[in-house]
Amino acid sequence: MSNTKKKNNKSMVLIFVAVFLLPVILAKLALDNGWFNQAATNKGALIQPPLDMSSLQTSEQEPKWKLVYVLPAECDKRCENALYSILQVWSALGKHSDRAEAVVISHLASQPEKLAELKENSKARIIETSEQNIKKIFKNSDTEGVFIADTLNNVILKYPLQADTEQAVLDSRDILSDLRKVLKLSRIG
Structure with a gap:
């Protein structure tokens, strides 16, 4: 037993x-x-390796997450939608909007009328630089898109531009979703 x-x-x-x-x-x-x-839960295209845009950073700027758009020479419907999207996404962050900012990068070939309009009426921060600096940052790759950059100025996500306003709004939801995730996970900015 x-x-x-x-x-x-x-x-x-x-x-x-x-x-x-x-x-x-x-x-x-x-x-x-x-x-x-x-x-992977991100909706944007992950940029590997991240692009370094620290050459555009000034010393007095506090670290923030950035919604980045490079202003082209001609601002068409896709450009208008992108500008509208980054400002709406930034506004939609609500109480977290102080941790992020909308940034428009311009250069000498950027459309001067649109640039003047942005400086006058927009809450986006305008960064003026040379085309060579933009090419250096984006490593001669395509700058057509809306980008998310982290607090260390690394461009990490890219979203396509849309000519259709309804599709641009849908893409803005994806941008907002990803930005909320990174803000939730980040202790910086």
């Missing part, structure tokens, strides 16, 4: 250990071997 009891105790201990160790071992194997698709 005691042999049966010892066997039952041993089997209970083995079952107990297996219940707790087996999930840990399987999780480790799944992570190491890539057995599942690691989901």
Whole structure:
């Protein structure tokens, strides 16, 4: 009778250990071997490696998350939608809007009328720089889009421009969603 009891105790201990160790071992194997698709929740295109725009930062500026748009030579409907989007997303942040800012980067070829209008009526910060500096920052890649930059001035996400106003509003929701996530996770800015 005691042999049966010892066997039952041993089997209970083995079952107990297996219940707790087996999930840990399987999780480790799944992570190491890539057995599942690691989901990304960001809606924008992740820029790898991040682009460094610290050359546009002045020393007196406090670190903030940035909604960035590079003003083109001709401001068409896509440009208008992008400008509207970054300002609306910034406003929609509500109590967190002090942790972020809308930034428009202009250069000598940027449309002067639109630039003057932005300086007069916009809550966006205007940064004037050279086309060479923009090319250096964006490494000669496409500057058409709305970008999110972190508090260290690393451009990390890109969103496409839309000519259709309704689609631009939908894309603005994606930008807002991603910006809220990074603000929630960030302790800086």
